[in-house]
Amino acid sequence: MKLARFRSGGFTGYGVVENSKIYQIDGSVYEDFVKTEKAYELSSVKLLSPVDPSKVVAVGLNYKDHAKELNLPVPQEPILFLKPPSSIIADKESIEYPNMVGQLDYEAELGIVIKKTARNIPEKRVKDYILGYTCVNDVTARDLQTKDGQWCRSKSFDTFCPIGPFIVNGGIDPNSLEIKLFLNGKVKQSANTDNLIFRVEQLVSFTSFVMTLLPGDIISTGTPSGVGPMTIGDEAVVSIDKIGNLTNYVIGAR
Numbered sequence: 100m101k102l103a104r105f106r107s108g109g110f111t112g113y114g115v116v117e118n119s120k121i122y123q124i125d126g127s128v129y130e131d132f133v134k135t136e137k138a139y140e141l142s143s144v145k146l147l148s149p150v151d152p153s154k155v156v157a158v159g160l161n162y163k164d165h166a167k168e169l170n171l172p173v174p175q176e177p178i179l180f181l182k183p184p185s186s187i188i189a190d191k192e193s194i195e196y197p198n199m200v201g202q203l204d205y206e207a208e209l210g211i212v213i214k215k216t217a218r219n220i221p222e223k224r225v226k227d228y229i230l231g232y233t234c235v236n237d238v239t240a241r242d243l244q245t246k247d248g249q250w251c252r253s254k255s256f257d258t259f260c261p262i263g264p265f266i267v268n269g270g271i272d273p274n275s276l277e278i279k280l281f282l283n284g285k286v287k288q289s290a291n292t293d294n295l296i297f298r299v300e301q302l303v304s305f306t307s308f309v310m311t312l313l314p315g316d317i318i319s320t321g322t323p324s325g326v327g328p329m330t331i332g333d334e335a336v337v338s339i340d341k342i343g344n345l346t347n348y349v350i351g352a353r
Contacts, residue, residue: 101343102128102231102266104151105144116141116265128230128266129214129314148189149233149266150212150315155182156306157208157237157254161296161321168324177297177305180250182237182260182319190264193350194238196331197256203329203349206237206322207280207288207337209273211299212266217312222300228312229303231268234337234345235319236261236280241328261337261347262317270341273299277340278323283333290323 101116114121115134121141126132159178160166166173188194196203214230238260244253273292280288297305302318312318329335329349337345 100231100267100269102149102268103264104147104149105139106147107139107144111147114139146190146264148187148262149264150262150317152184152187152316153313154184154310155187155235155260155262155317155319156180156310156312157182157319158297158302158321159250162290162294162323163296164290164294164324165322165326168326173296177302179306179309180254182254185257186255186260188258188261188347190261190345191347192261193258193348194236194261194329194335195256195258195352196329196349197240198352199243200240200256201242202240204239204241204326205280205282205287205329205335206239206326207278207339208235208237208319208322209276209278209292209339209342210235210262211273211303211318211320213303213312213314213316213318215314217303217307220304220307222304225300225303228307229268229299230314231266232271232273232339232342233262233266233317234264234339234342235317236335236337236345236347237319237322239326261345263345265343267342276342279338280325281336281338282327282329287327288323288325290325292320294323295320
């Protein structure tokens with residue numbers, strides 16, 4: 100099933116996407132809901148970020164090839180950091196290039212969407228706590244990351260966390276998905292999530308023993324090798340097999 104959060108006229112909420120239409124739901128995506136007959140043309144609605152989370156938990160260095168390209172050791176445990184909700188934008192929205200940033204990088208990632216409150220969850224129970232999966236671009240000010248020696252500022256600017264366009268669940272093995280990043284139509288990253296150092300079940304369980312995860316929270320699972328800079332005017336597309344394409348445009352600071 101493919102879920103979208105959208106706005107049309109005076110309505111803001113969730114719907115089920117089928118072909119070129121989106122069907123409004125009755126109920127909550129985090130509980131039981133029913134697909135109604137109220138349908139919209141997908142091309143006529145404004146797609147929003149598919150979640151409005153309390154936090155985005157991101158994972159650093161979760162592909163061996165990415166650790167190697169940054170000349171960093173492969174971690175023994177997941178490296179977690181947070182991106183603030185204020186950094187989130189939706190599909191087709193613009194990434195702002197801040198004036199204080201010298202190098203603005205793309206990072207294509209698979210996002211895990213949490214379904215219900217999760218605390219101290221063993222790996223064997225993780226599936227019950229996942230609503231589905233989405234695309235994330237973990238936009239990074241690479242020069243500030245190096246300068247600061249930690250990742251808070253470099254990952255947290257407004258617009259630095261594009262998410263979307265959909266949440267997809269059912270019939271997906273999240274540990275075996277093709278993931279790519281296209282910059283102006285050219286492939287810059289190409290990998291498979293079967294190369295994750297820490298797999299989806301490990302990440303959700305590990306994180307839940309650190310902090311309570313709430314419905315709608317995102318865990319962004321890390322990026323493969325091939326990260327690189329974007330400039331003003333660029334189009335960046337995160338493409339994940341069976342999930343969709345997340346498209347954003349780089350603009351100057353407002």
